[in-house]
Amino acid sequence: MKKIRLFKPDLTSQELKAVARVFKRSWIGQGPEVVKFENEFKRFVKSKNAIATNSGSAALHLAVSAFNFKKGKNILVNNLTFVSSANGVLFNNLKPILIDCDPVTLGFDLEDAKKKINKNTVAIIVVHYGGHPAEMEKIMLFAKKNKIKVIEDCAHCIGGSYKGKKLGTWGDIGCFSFEEKKGLTTGDGGMIVTNQNNLVKPLKQLRWCGIEKDTWKRSKNLFINKRLKYDWYYEVSREGYKFNMNDLSASIGRVQLKRFRSLMSKKNSLIRYYIKKIQSINFNLLLPYDIQNNSYWIMGLKHKKRDLLMNHLNKNNISTGVHYLPLSKHPLYKKYDKGLKVSNNIWQEILTLPLHTGMSKKDIDRIAYCLNNFQK
Numbered sequence: 001m002k003k004i005r006l007f008k009p010d011l012t013s014q015e016l017k018a019v020a021r022v023f024k025r026s027w028i029g030q031g032p033e034v035v036k037f038e039n040e041f042k043r044f045v046k047s048k049n050a051i052a053t054n055s056g057s058a059a060l061h062l063a064v065s066a067f068n069f070k071k072g073k074n075i076l077v078n079n080l081t082f083v084s085s086a087n088g089v090l091f092n093n094l095k096p097i098l099i100d101c102d103p104v105t106l107g108f109d110l111e112d113a114k115k116k117i118n119k120n121t122v123a124i125i126v127v128h129y130g131g132h133p134a135e136m137e138k139i140m141l142f143a144k145k146n147k148i149k150v151i152e153d154c155a156h157c158i159g160g161s162y163k164g165k166k167l168g169t170w171g172d173i174g175c176f177s178f179e180e181k182k183g184l185t186t187g188d189g190g191m192i193v194t195n196q197n198n199l200v201k202p203l204k205q206l207r208w209c210g211i212e213k214d215t216w217k218r219s220k221n222l223f224i225n226k227r228l229k230y231d232w233y234y235e236v237s238r239e240g241y242k243f244n245m246n247d248l249s250a251s252i253g254r255v256q257l258k259r260f261r262s263l264m265s266k267k268n269s270l271i272r273y274y275i276k277k278i279q280s281i282n283f284n285l286l287l288p289y290d291i292q293n294n295s296y297w298i299m300g301l302k303h304k305k306r307d308l309l310m311n312h313l314n315k316n317n318i319s320t321g322v323h324y325l326p327l328s329k330h331p332l333y334k335k336y337d338k339g340l341k342v343s344n345n346i347w348q349e350i351l352t353l354p355l356h357t358g359m360s361k362k363d364i365d366r367i368a369y370c371l372n373n374f375q376k
């Protein structure tokens with residue numbers, strides 16, 4: 001019996017050809033492909049600016065850094081998420097305030113945030129868990145009222161919208177991941193989008209070792225007729241990171257973006273079939289799936305005997321996963337565990353099933369058959 005993988009990137013000869021073209025040019029670092037990918041991506045999400053990074057984690061880290069928050073301030077962030085949602089908070093010497101999840105959507109619980117916000121709170125990092133959109137309209141109202149920033153972690157929801165507006169463009173900054181398991185991949189990679197032009201300069205500087213190319217602090221004599229005399233010249237006035245994307249990754253991303261609609265519709269038809277099958281055998285779906293408007297990354301279940309069920313599926317060559325062990329359960333974040341009743345329990349019941357475009361309906365039949373056997 002063939003193993004059914006949990007995730008699998010969808011790569012074709014088109015991506016390979018794009019990489020070959022970059023090879024031929026012998027410019028594989030950050031170059032024209034990155035610029036084109038950024039331009040295409042910003043049109044895709046209808047954002048004014050897009051800045052490519054070498055990972056989604058880097059994008060989230062830079063998003064927090066860009067605001068220059070004062071040390072020790074608080075940022076609200078989902079508890080049921082991948083560590084990278086919150087790591088950027090720690091890297092910036094800020095304090096993560098973990099927010100519980102809604103028991104139905106498993107996403108950001110605004111009511112919990114209302115209890116935990118105080119005068120030290122400067123921002124929210126909201127994760128669109130599994131691809132199901134957070135209630136951005138209410139969250140933005142809450143943020144405006146309290147004068148705090150909003151960063152959207154869109155690692156799971158590429159292509160998704162909420163009330164007709166693309167996810168990633170509701171908040172001040174949106175961060176995407178193109179890691180190999182995500183809905184669009186560049187191997188590793190990420191993207192920051194923002195409609196705020198004033199954030200672009202600091203973000204680009206932070207992305208590339210703190211380098212400022214278009215300013216001159218030291219001497220105005222470096223310019224002749226407004227053009228820089230020294231092409232090589234740059235200045236560094238703050239610490240930056242080496243978080244840029246390269247042309248090899250960008251060339252793959254550009255093809256993936258062109259193919260995105262067809263990838264998404266294939267995935268949606270699998271999800272539709274999954275839902276029908278899972279409901280017919282009376283299992284609980286992980287999320288209130290609404291494929292009409294959303295772009296899902298996780299297909300899953302909730303089950304009281306999750307671990308036994310995982311073993312059973314594993315024995316039948318069906319890969320499964322858990323997304324996620326909540327942040328509060330990691331040694332690094334344990335001390336921030338306060339009032340997280342739902343997420344600290346529900347994670348023991350959640351299970352991720354295989355979902356990728358390499359699957360067929362027959363695979364889902366096999367999975368449903370195994371689930372049904374387990375029930376018996």
Ligand SMILES: *Cc1c(COP(=O)(O)O)cnc(C)c1O
Pocket residue numbers: 055056057058081082084085127153155156176177178179182188189190
């Ligand atoms: C994948 C993921 C990230 C990080 O993305 P990388 O590209 O792997 O660094 C951040 N947040 C969430 C919720 C993720 O699932």
